[in-house]
Amino acid sequence: MFVVSKKLAYLHPKFLRSISTDILRIGSVTRSVTPRIDNDQSLIPIFYYEKNLFPPSFVRHLEWLMKKDKLGQDALFVGPPGPTRRHLILAYLELTRKPYQYLQLTRDTTDSDIKQRREIQNKTALFINQAAVNAAIYGHTLVLDGLEKTERNVLPILNNLLENREMNLDNGQFLVSTQRFDELLKLYTKEQLDKLNFIRVHEDFRVIALTLPPLSDYKGNSLDPPLRSRFQLRDIGNEPLTFTEYTNLLKTLHPNIDNQFLEQLLSLASLINSTDLETLKLIHFPFDRLDQSVRLAELIPNITLADCLHRIYPYEILYKNSKESLQAIQHMFKKLTIKQQIENSSKKITQINRNETQATVDYEMNKKQYQITVPAHNTSSPIIPPTFIKTPYHDQLLSDLMLSHAIGDICLIGPKGCGKSLIIDQFASLLNYPIEYFVLYKDLSARELLQQRITNENGDTLWQNTPLIEAAIHGRLLVLDGIHRLNNDTLVSLQRIIQDRELFLPDGTRLLRHDRYDNLKNPNKNIRRIHPSFRIIALAEPPSNTNPGSNESSSIKSSSEQNWLNAETLNLFLYHQMRSLNLAEERQIIYSLLSCSNQSIPAIDHLLQFVHELRNSPETQLKTVARSLSTRNVLRIAKHLKNNSSNYHTQLRDQLIRQTSAPFLPRLVQDAFYEALNKSGLGKNQETISSTINWKQSTTDNKQLKPSFEHAAKVPFTIFYENPIHSEIIQQMHESFLLGEHLLLIGPQGVAKNRIVDHYLQTLKLPREYIQLHRDTTVQSLTIQANIIDGRIVYEDSPLIKAIKEGSIAVIDEADKAPTNVTGILKSLIESGSMFLSDGRRVYPKDTGDITTIPSNMIIRTHPNFRMIVLANRPGFPFLGNDFFLSLGDHFSTFPILNPPRESEIILLQNFAPNLQREKLEQLVDVFTELRQLSIDGIISYPYSLRELVSIVKHLNMFPNESLADVVRNVFDLDNYNTDVIDRIRSILHRHGIPFDIQKRTVNLTNSHPLKLLSNQETWPMKILENENLEYSSSPIIFNEKSSKQPIKTIESIQRSDSRTQNFSELMFRYRLPLDETTYVHDLNVLKENKTVLVLTGNPISLWTFKLGENQAKKIDLNSIFTNNTNRFTTPNYQLCVIPGNDKQVVVGDLPNQIWTLVDIDNGQSSVIQSNNSSLTQTITRKFNEMLAQRTASTSRSVYNSTNGQLLQYIHNHNSICILNFMKNIVQQIKLPFHIRHAIPFGDQWLLTDHVQKSSSSYLLNTNHEEKPILSMVQYNLDTIGLANSGGDFIKNSLWFSSSNDYLGKINKNENDNLIVERYKRSKVLSSNDASPQEIFEKRRLQTFINKQQSLITSFFNKNEIDKKYITKTDIPDSSILSYIELIDLKRHLVTYIPIQRLQEQNSRSSTSQHEWHMQTKSSSGVIAAQCDDDSLITIDSRANIYHWEITPSNLQISLDTWSKQTGRVGEHSLDIEYLKDGKTDLNGPKHGKVDPENQPHVGGNQWAGGSGGRDTAGLGGIGGPYRLDSGHQVYQVPDDVKAAVPEHIRKAAKELGQKVFKERLKEIEMSEYEHEVYEKYLHKISSEIKMLRSIIESLEAKSHDRQWVRHRTTGDWDERKLIEGIIGEKSIYKYRADVPPEPGSPQTKAKRLRLVVDLSASMYRFNGVDNRLERQCECVLMFLESLAGFEHKFVYDIVGHSGDEHSIELVRKNQPPKNNKERLKLLKLMYTHTMFCSSGDNTFSALKTAIDALQAEPDDTVDERFVIVISDANFDRYGLSPKVFGKMLQSNENVQCFAMFIGSLGQQASLLQQNLPSGKGFVCLETNQIPKQIEKKVGIDLNGDGVIGSGYGRHGYGGGGGYGQPHGAAGGGLINQLEKATHMDLNGDGRVGGGYGGHAQPYNQYGPPGYPPQYNQYGGAPCPPQYNQQYGGGPGYPPQYNQYGGAPCPPQYNQQYGAPGYGPAPYHGGGGGAGGGLINQLEKITGMDINGDGRIGGGYGHPQPHNQYGRHY
16 A cells, blocks of 8 residues: 555655755665756656655665666566555655656557657647657656556557667657767767757666556456566565555554554455455455545544445445355454444534535534535535435435545446436535536547547647546536446546546646645646546446346446456545435435425326336346336336326336337346236236327427427428327327427337338427437547548537537437447436537536636537437347447337337328228238247347338339239348248248249139929918916016126237138138147137127136137136136036127126126126026026036026027926026016927027927917017927027018928918928938937037028038038048038039048147047037128137138139139249349259368359359259258358259259268268158257257357457548547558457356256156157257257257156266267157156256256356256146245256246146246247247347347147147157157057057047047046946946046046046046056056056055046136
């Protein structure tokens, strides 16, 4: 420590002058001291030496220096950072009275800074000597500070001067050594030597340099050996003084300080710097700052040591992200008995008395009064204090700052937006300080911190002082805003002004501390006095270092910005930390600033509560969002919410999403943020955008801006089409504009950001100043433009400055393209309204008072109407810009601009293309919506925008005859060269009906057959029973008082696809709902008025709605309505009823439990119909309960009549009915004169049958009569004909019906009470195995739809019921046909049978059969159908595949004509014109080609192997080569038509050569061809996913090599900052872009550490047949291996497994990945084999803990980030594993980020487990293509740089990846069978190695042979033959609902397969009791294997009956 005591200096101002002797002795060395001439006296240091302050260790260094001085040797001092080295040198120079020149070296130092710099004076270019030359000529000592900072090859220019004292100067002069010059003087005269330009080097010239030790802790370059060899080295040591010397020195300086305080302080400092603790890598403690800590204790005696220490060594900030280091510091405190609490003390400023340069502060600490003196500014010009709301925390912080201000300069560290600038303004006002703001940026050089070069009106060069120098001279408060942005050496260059208050300026001026200046007798004019009031306060953000929990990658901040607080910078300031406000403080400030501190506003309270929940959240993702919600942003939101006190939730959610730019957050962060919004009651409502928004009438402020602008020509003009979303955005912009805010519009390209802004300004007639930023934008070009006119630099204002002066709107476009350090200068302009320009001018707010120290022509006043609107692209790949929002977003009112919603986009396109049909616009919008989603998901890189879509519709509007398929090529042609991308685009276009890249289209309509229709008439006598006494009553429908709003989820995609893209058939569109495996379809209907399709599903019960033609659906969760009322012993059966004329509400009912509810499909509002207390209802309830008690089949029934909206409830064999009339909203209760058997809708009436079996009559009940129902008897038993459907009414004589006996029946007349019926009878009466004719309608055994206008009858039949002679489509396999549509044309007497196909994937080994059997209980045809208003049909099958059919002949003809027109292609006549005429290829024959040893890229040439776009040779993208060979260069693709022209013999030869080389390669790795085939089948399934992952990683690779500007070069582009240097002839005035190596001392780029933990437990193998979980896991592992190949420098990984045997099975070692395909296949075999033979059990927890410990143990210097990904099958509950414990383990180590990925699930296992884990820690991947997206999420970094982490949401699977969806036994056998052949093992336990049989038929049993017939009951459906149960040991003949797994019988309809009402618990595979033990146990006995892992072969004891392992009851 070296102390320069001001106190002692003042006591002995003439100390040095008291030395009278000319001989100086230091130790044993003496030398003469010669007084200097007057001109050099001012360059002699003073007040650096005081005898009492120089311990012996310091004196020894001075003695050594004198020795070197006498020897004429140059010295180099080595030591830790701090002023000690420099002060030792200056003390020696002071003692020897030697003047000196000081040169601070930095990375920007050039030869002109060392030797000579050119200046223009009187229009003449002169060379001005710099420090080295002046020192050499005049015999001064040259002090070079910071040798390690300069760039290489700069300092060698001093080598000759150091060695021989010679140097060649730029002006032609030559420095000659003293000896040589004196020898020449003996031979020549002085004049002769002057003519030779020889200059004598003074004999006293010496060079003393300073450098830091060459340690990794200190940044810098190593010394050049020739330079180092010219110095004599002196190391002052890590601690320059001993412990005793430090103690004595501090006691001398501060005799009143307690000894214990000093001892503890020195002990702690010494301990931190101890070499024994090097492994902790603690930052060097600044011993030179110890004096300041002691001075604090001297001022305030009761201040704690921790408080003093934290100001000079802020360990809580330094080690915030290093728990180990922080714990070490805390342990030191404990060992030394030092109290760590520094915030408990009470501090207060009670009074301040100011005078000229000082202020006396009455200071109170812990209720003790003190008085301290602090620097202050004069009181002549009072400072207006800012608007500042005091809080206790801020008062405490101001007190702390005041105390540090008394000692030295301050650095205030705090997060962005916490109020640092405001509190500094308040602090300055307390001491009447005027503030000089200096906003810093990264590219600011050390010279530009001090002075900037300008020219005057004569062209002479001048140096302009920066705010730093002005503040130092005039005694102002300098605020250095953003020191964390500066390069380290630039910041350290301020050390002399901070530590010594002394500075050498570039223009030769020297600043001197006031007392040193005052001591000079005749100060030189080049010396300026530093004002004693001058102080510096630096503002900075906390150093980020390497935070494992942060989502910010190292690419966001430079290494200097991450580690700016280091050993060097610790010596500069007293450090203070400012935290974000707590809830109470922020609430006080917000309410005070809104002038409503005495009231409470719910919206603002909700806002504050939510923001602080985010800030205090333990989740890293939420903390990331909280950074955007600074106090500044919270205040901005509160201003908008101030007048909204009631329905604020939607507005608050919208504001939060806007101000956080949530749409552009990384996906993992975005999901967590939206979840937090929902939990806080700010969930998303159903948005309805009004198209009549009038933004010109803002609701916030009715005042309009006064049109005070004079530049009407600058008002923009644009064509803008009004649309709802853009109008809404402009309204929000206007509200913010009126509040005085600057605006930021951020979004992807082509979303009309510029058009929105221009339209807004055009409408308000506001002039615009437009500036577009780019990569090369600099701070100078953003503010001023420098030009050379008449030999002088003239600065012109940029558009930004013009807008500031004139009050225009500055539109700053492409703000993300400029470096963030450039745009960062806008910060001070926004916050304080001030800015410093490079030409010396300053921008100040208009209300700033007079500034006398600055000329008026150098001041720019900000116009009150000035406003900024900034436009920027969204962050991340592929936009490759900088994150403008991250750096400055909270200073603006932010508006994320996305592509418009569907309806807004259509409206907009209609304006651009008014002649285009809306259907085509909808088609294009849907295509682009899906493409954009792919971009968001990271599957494709290019984000297709509105701009491309507008271009397409404009083209179609002008050229309507062109094919849409050809026009879209204008957008997609560039993607032709990326096979994977164009395949995806082609698939999307085809799904939406655009025949892109289709050469041939076919018509594939089903053939019709003649049908002989015979009609006959019958008379059905009818009699009205007028005398019957019908008991009748009616009342309103009563709903439960509490209506509830059910959750609504938006399903982004239901996989809509156009079926007519290539083939025209009756099928128009396909849809598919994303259902879980355990979810079943129950009903389907259509709202004809608005073409809305409704689907009802069970387990859980949900209502799905979507509009035809759209790809988005809503899912309304109705589970809560029916949960409490569902009887667990009943099979669930739900019905969906549509009310005629009501397109908003539907009725949903639970038939077995007779629960009905009315549901609003728009908002999910539901009302349950309340049962009344009528006798009928009581009877129904009583009977129902009796029957439940008897456990017999329920006979309570309900029938719905869709014609009149009536629901009839009755009980079999009972005479009372209840009718709910939903159209009239009444309940009708009727008692009939007979017992009812069946009730069937008959037109708008009811057909009732008597319970008497032999009755030959039926009854018609007309309830439409206003007074009373009318009952009529029809003397015909209609039960016998099996009524199916009917339509019409009796009044209009238009009732038609269908039945199992009739195609159609028409009731023509109703005369004389007789019904005249014309019947078209079927040739064969339809029947069903499980339903009598009387039950045809009730059990929906015949679905019929009647089209009266076209005379068409449509019916649906099972394929087995169709006569084979009518089947004409032989190209469809019978196994893939589910059912048929029968179409009867009564006019033309034709019949058509249209096949309904089963999707191919339904043939997989899944539970499809159960779903189909369930559908059989709903419809014998296997589908449920509904008719639309245009007579088209909608069908749904068991797996929620929805088909839209067009069957009406006339409509088909119209559609066919339109479809045919799309086939024609425009421009086919021009296809003969090609670049390669006639496709000539000049192919000679395939060959390998020459190998280029330098691996240069080759395109064409027919010579080189590994080339691109050529011929014959092995390469990529060419033609005729034998095989592909990648050399790592860009690929140039030969067109496909040229490839097609390759001759056949060339193709054959190429194939033969390729096969030969292929076999040689296989031989090299000892891999058989069959093994290769197996591996390739695996690889083919995941090839697209591998491409996706590799492209993501490659994009990361490309971005990491982004080049930077390299300055001070002799070639390149002219550096605009060196215009003057260029004028005067300097050479190093250029810059160019280059790959810049890492900054000296920056952390080495380290690979990310990844461990993959895979599940090799027995359940993986056991349930692979259910959901292919094991295959999916193998695919995931293979995807890792293939994707990371070649990126080992970025990702170091290993793979371990766990099972019941072991918790850490080594599969892939670290740094030893499989080298070839054979080793990878071997790994997959090992995984399969282990799962087959391992013991039962689960070691997931142990495996996770081991992985965490292993990764944590790896050294930090080798690892960037650590990740553990656990792959599991979610089988936790089987082994009693707790999800909560698992979640805690995932979060147990902050340095290791852990994630779980569930790839298998029985029922809802995985999703329920995911819900119980912490947010963002668990993911469900039931499809292989979801895995890459989740991997990106888990790694937690933006792999592709798109700002998007984890692209996209996973969708529920329908067959997953792997072999899922393939026939189990198909030839080839699927992947398991392939592996069986390769391993020669029976992996799946089917008794065969490699399969061998064809695909199983529908009843294939998933659990192994033998197969069971479809009648096998798994869910309470049709009964099974009793013999089945006896066969498998379930006891003697249980009822049909027996338990197939053994054990006690289940109750009726209790299904053990699925955990829900009627589906029951999922299967327990542990075997059950009973004879034989169940199916699984039987299989165990057959195979001799423990299949279920229960430790027993054949089972044992079963579980009790109600045991439900996997499911849950609803």
